[in-house]
Amino acid sequence: MSESLGVTPAQTVGPYLHIGLSWPDGPYVVPEGTPEAFWLRGRIVDGTGAAVVDAMVESWQADPDGRFDHPDDPRGARPSTVPGFRGFGRAETDTEGRYALHTVRPGPLPTFDGDTEAPHLTLSVFGRGLLHRLVTRVYFPGEAANATDPVLRTVDPQRRDTLLARPATDGFQFDIRLQGEHETVFFAV
Amino acid sequence: MTQDAERRLILPSYRRDDVDAHPPLLSPGYRSTVVRAPQQPLTYLPQRLTEVTGPLLGEGRLGELDHDLTRQHDGEPLGQRIIVHGRVVDGDGRAVPHTLVEIWQANAAGRYRHAADTWPAPLDPNFTGVGRALTDADGRYHFVTVQPGAYPWRNHDNAWRPAHIHFSLFGRAFTQRLVTQMYFPGDPLFSQDPIFNSVRDEQARQRMVARYDHAATRPEWALAYEFDIVLRGREATVFEDEDDDE
DSSP states (O other): OOOOOOOOOOOOOOTTHHHHHOOTTTTBSSOTTOTTOEEEEEEEEOTTSOBOOSEEEEEEOOOTTSOOSSTTSTTOOOOOSSTTOOSEEEEEOOTTSEEEEEEOOOOOEEOTTSOEEOSEEEEEEEETTOSSOEEEEEEOTTOGGGGGOTTGGGSOTTTGGGGBOEEETTEEEOOEEOSSTTOOOOEEO | OOHHHHHHTOOOEEOOOOTTTSOOSOOTTSTTHHHHSOSSOOEEOOOOHHHHOOOOOOGGGOOTTTTBTTSSSSSOOSSOEEEEEEEEEETTSOBOTTOEEEEEEOOTTSOOSSTTOOSSSOOOTTOOOEEEEEOOTTSEEEEEEEOOOOEEESSSTTEEEOOEEEEEEOTTSGGGOEEEEEEOTTOTTGGGOTTGGGSOOHHHHHTTBOEEOTTTOBTTTBEEEEOOEEEOOEESOTTTTSOOOO
16 A cells, blocks of 8 residues: 555634535435425534524434445445435534434444444534534433444533433423533534 | 454554644644644554444535536636646545545635635635545546635634635545645645644644646646545554464
């Protein structure tokens, strides 16, 4: 294998990210009307508690069977049994720092060492003032598998609840605190 | 897929970036990082199925003229017409084919078509400043646009951003996702820009600067710049050195 090349450094999306990154269908991981679909909603706040109004959240997840339509899934790429399932969502924050994604609950995942990962979404957060994306995960309340999830287990128990969504009227709530008290756990991936 | 591989779930693994490869999240010269950068250290996340897969977004997202920012309106935008082209490769120099590249930028006067950009420079009715392309089988992409202008911001006294084009890349895995900015060679504004200089390593900074490409410059039509983008490379498979009973 050749000498590895240096990666291109990350830079902020800046305050005008909406020009380039807004998609009309961005929030729809699954189409409207999909059975069992829900809204994952949240608010992003900074270290002063102020709403982050110029950020964007992207999500990536397995389908309800725990499968990816991707050639690097060693179980084989498989189109989802959920029609229109994209696995990917993208939503900008509004003037109150709120984002919303329309999705379905992913299935649990096997790991390379025989463990099971609890159902989760992975999120990237981009924004003005963020020189590189922040990565976090969303877990679901009441999942028995959370107790043995190999990633949750590595997180300081005092901070684990920052990765848990809360039930809400039309789905789940997952707030993101960039800094300070109850700071969301962010990952180096 | 053999039964053995199925049981062991062999995943690709992406090399983690060097400490100096990206800017520190807290870069106080860029003031808004002070209240937005996390204070707790990042938690190590092993690369599992969710991280080594990712959205493979295809042709369906592209309009016919998305790669040509000078042909998206009735008339041509003002400014210096430029070609911006290059390859998307991974850290081993392998092409990243068929991957979505999204760009956005200010117009020739340095103004973004965005409600929050209100500095007194003119908008151009013939310029939106958004482009999309898919790389080809060799990882190549190609845009036609106009040279963006510099613009002022309020970060520090008499602060101006060097001219730049925002780039967003997916690669083929969640771990490869990258948003960056392409700069132009020899920009006199580099020295006072805390965003450009947030990347501390000089060589890494230069990887964000396009190269003037005279060979690709088209006579009596457009200057060309070449900008190659390097996403993370892959390690060998996780279990290749593990003893087994075969």
